[in-house]
Structure formats: C-alpha cells, structure tokens
Amino acid sequence: MNPSMVRSRKWMIEALLQLMEEKPYEEITISEIAKRSDLSRRTFYRNFTTKEAILEANFDEMIEDYLKQLPDSDEVGPYTLGLIYFRYWKQHLTFIQALQRNGLFHILLRRFDDFVPKLNKRYKKAIIKDFSPVYFEYYTAFIAAGLWHMLERWVAGGLVESPEALAEMYERLIKGM
DSSP states (O other): OOHHHHHHHHHHHHHHHHHHHHSOGGGOOHHHHHHHTTOOHHHHHHHOSSHHHHHHHHHHHHHHHHHHHSOSOSOOOHHHHHHHHHHHHHHTHHHHHHHHHTTOTHHHHHHHHHHHHHHHHHHOHHHHTTOOHHHHHHHHHHHHHHHHHHHHHHHHTTSOSOHHHHHHHHHHHHTTO
C-alpha cells in the first residue's frame, strides 16, 4: 500500500474507534466515519467494504504488533505465550471493551481462527509435527476459541485476575492439569 492509503486507513480506524466511544456501533454511519477522518466516502470504499472491515484491519494490525512482542525462540511455553497475550490485551482494553459493549467480540474469534494456526506452527513445532491435518485444524480451533473466550470472560468480569494468574490457568489447561 502506498503511504497515502496507509494514512487514510489509519485515520478511518481512529475515527471509528472514537465514534464507538461516543455512541453504539450500529448507529455509526460510513458518512460519519469519513467526516471524522476528514476523508470522502469514496476514500472509505477504496479502503474498506464495511465498518466491520475497519475493525478487522485494526485487529490485524494489533496481531502484527503482538507477534513482534513474542520471543524469537522456537520453543516458548504456554505460560510465556499466555502472559504476553493477556498483558497485551490489557494494554488495549479500550478497543476490547468497545467490541464487547457493542456485541462485536465475535469478530476477534474469526481473526483468532486465522492467527492461532500461525502461532502454533511457530511455537509448537515439536508437538504438532505428528498431528494429522485434520487434528491440527481442530487443535488450533480449540486453542483459538479457548484464548478468545478466556479474554472475553476476563474483560466481562472486570479484569479481576492478573495476567500472570490467567497465564498460569492457560498453561494448566494446555497441559491438561
């Protein structure tokens, strides 16, 4: 993407997130997003097809940022992955709460379905090498849904548990304890 397109997309993401702090997602129009970002509706449609596509693009950028925070080592355990995961999302609580408040948390699950297989291939090479393709598909679906639901439950519950406590739970769940 050219720099102008990148900047336009960033402004539209910011505009939608600001508007979601002011009113329900369902009431936000494409025209409002364009106006708030000082761009035209045509520019919006050059970059996105729907409001949801903006949220997905934001989440994809966040995942890229999250991946940069992970260690380079091929063998990172579930506790470390969970700790980084929960700390990361705690830093981005405003976005997560906006999704939850607007009944849009399911968008994360769809994106997790794309993200977790990449994470498993990167950090679980030793255990997944013997998985059949079908087993790997179900294994990654299980992990994606588990991480997503733990995050959803944590945020809905007011973030009572620490990221460390959640990472420990995640590790115990993964190891079957």
